[in-house]
């Protein structure tokens with residue numbers, strides 16, 4: 493590990509680093525997309541023993557990238573060692589779903605990984621580690637991680653719904669022929685799954701409400717919602733693999749906004765441990781609109797929710813309750 497910068501390097505763990513998201517994410521972190529162009533990084537790359545060679549290949553390529561911010565690239569197949577002193581943990585390790593599967597189908601395989609890795613993080617990571625779970629079922633894996641790492645503050649454990657948020661921004665931008673940068677304040681409520689509710693009722697395009705800019709409620713209440721809900725499956729169908737570059741980009745957006753703050757007047761979507769806001773069961777990992785400042789997120793409160801939206805919030809909450817119960821049952825059966 494070389495020391496070249498004035499700022500202390502931050503340690504970023506990527507689990508499942510030898511996989512396809514890892515391959516897209518590690519270089520984005522190394523160029524500063526996650527923590528800023530002035531923040532040196534030490535990467536901790538974890539994967540399982542059979543992926544050891546692929547992991548070493550990634551390490552070699554990162555060295556060959558000669559990234560000015562990269563002070564070290566460490567590879568691991570031991571979880572506890574990988575978690576040592578990490579400041580940010582991106583939990584990508586797991587089994588992606590294949591065509592025709594729902595995210596629930598990969599549940600049993602993945603939740604037990606998160607149960608085990610929770611203890612390793614708790615015992616070894618920095619006390620203020622910020623965790624983002626990417627591997628599916630992302631919300632439920634994050635819930636299992638939170639339950640099994642009681643000394644990590646609840647608010648430090650999140651899951652990725654920023655990809656869905658960005659997908660919603662992208663759809664509205666395409667439909668209105670606008671630059672995506674002027675589309676603001678969409679919301680992803682609930683689960684990172686096909687029951688999620690992409691809500692445009694509070695969003696704007698160039699300062700104008702999305703509903704008037706689009707001027708097509710049939711599309712907004714129908715195909716827009718299903719396109720965002722099903723986008724993951726559509727990418728799997730098109731590529732034969734699940735999304736990787738957009739997922740990696742969303743991870744960087746998620747952590748960057750969390751650490752450096754959301755821009756004034758706008759919010760983002762994050763899966764966080766519910767405190768009961770908007771009537772959602774406490775303890776579920778539920779995606780909400782959040783603003784971030786000083787390294788902390790806060791749920792945007794007091795948004796008026798109309799009847800059809802309230803129903804959609806409930807549907808995705810019910811799925812999360814069902815997933816949680818199934819996850820706990822899978823874990824109990826493993827004992």
Ligand code: NAD
Nearest residue numbers: 508510511512513539585586587588626627628652655739
């Ligand atoms: P991948 O199969 O290419 O990579 C996953 C990697 O995890 C593999 O290298 C595998 O060896 C590794 N792994 C498996 N078990 C592990 C363990 N116990 N510890 C460490 N590493 C382990 O898959 P991918 O395409 O990179 O996707 C990773 C996960 O992210 C999948 O669950 C996928 O469904 C999910 N995903 C989530 C989002 C989101 O928006 N939340 C988006 C895209 C993909």
Ligand code: LMR
Nearest residue numbers: 589628723724725734735
């Ligand atoms: C996605 O949304 O692209 C990922 O969660 C992959 C998937 O299984 O849909």
